[in-house]
Amino acid sequence: MDVPDGSDGPDTGPLPFMVAIPQHELETILRDRAAELGVPVRRGVAVTGVDADDEGVTVHDDAGGTVRARWLVGADGGRSVVRRAAGIGFPGTDPEITGRQALVDLAEADDLEPGWHHGPEGVWCVGPAPGRILTVEFDGPPPDRDVPVTAEELEKSLRRVTGTRVRVTAVHSATRWTDNARQASAYRAGRVLLAGDAAHVHPPFGGQGLGLGLSDAMNLGWKLAAVVHEWSGDALLDTYDPERRPAGAEVLELTLAQVALMRPDPKTIALRRFAGQLLDTRAGVNAAAALLAGPDVHAPLPGWEDDPLVGRLAPEVRLDDGRRLAEVARDGRFTLVTDGTVPVPDPESDPDRTTTVPGPRPMLVRPDGVVAWSGRAPQCPRADTA
């Protein structure tokens, strides 16, 4: 894990605020966009098997039907049927904890202080949402992860870690998880690709899983479109794994480090105090914030490893016509920002795929928002070779 020093990250421009979007709202936005584009979504049907050959993929479902496609993306979660059917391994570390998170009604909870707490039996958190509780116990994974989480299970766990006689009187929603941390041995096997939890699972601390999966989809989406519409060969899809694997590996490592720091033994308590002191410094907290916010946006592009811009999400710059770059670079096309100082391809040579705009800093931005070229190299590539 490359730990940033908290001071000299990439210049991403002025971003003085954070936008938090609840998951259900994000899902609504994505569902509406899919509907707008006429993408059919079949609900209530389970994939049971996949046969891939040189020309395409046949997907079998539990209703006895089949779907034939040229490419298949398995975005079917940590227990991905597609990943297994494609014979892709899922190596990693076995779980040692059981975590539980729920929205509940509590009684006899006067002794429960809001916030995160550590005790000899594990970790618990109360709030910040009313009724939200979380427990982590280091007693191995649950015997059966498929049985529903009950009020009795939550109450027992909460009593064990807090040492109180709290009661759980109602459960509104509840999940149970482990620190199972695994990454697919390949993100592509022929005509099958993996994205999201199908490609990587890790403990939920730090709240990074969804963003990681969406960044996979951004990286893969335009490449798949390029191959399907035949303006790029399928070798472009081979760049997906090396560009996204480091981000997944970094999140796995970071979340495992967080679990390790939660252990209740005396040596870990000492280590946690030491880490806490580092986090109390400006550089320490900036470094931790950068790790939590940023690891999924760096795609190591060959030849550009030392460039502060290339391979990262485009910075927020104001273009010469007054618009923000983000307003222009959101339609699935490449965006070429020119400042007149370096040679760029003739905009007329690639009008379908590239929007050319004058701005303060030369760069070519891919459809996924990642910078593919900066003025530091003498010649900007055309979009289909970026």
Ligand SMILES: Cc1cc2nc3c(=O)[nH]c(=O)nc-3n(C[C@H](O)[C@H](O)[C@H](O)COP(=O)(O)OP(=O)(O)OC[C@H]3O[C@@H](n4cnc5c(N)ncnc54)[C@H](O)[C@@H]3O)c2cc1C
């Ligand atoms: C307690 C907890 C808290 C979390 N908090 C956060 C957080 O704050 N922020 C964050 O970014 N992430 C968080 N995560 C992680 C996040 O929820 C996951 O990383 C994310 O949901 C993964 O999305 P996905 O689409 O890849 O997989 P999933 O969400 O698992 O979706 C897979 C989909 O595929 C479907 N499917 C599965 N098998 C089949 C099949 N055979 N046929 C057809 N369909 C199938 C499923 O029904 C499901 O709809 C949290 C996770 C947990 C457990």
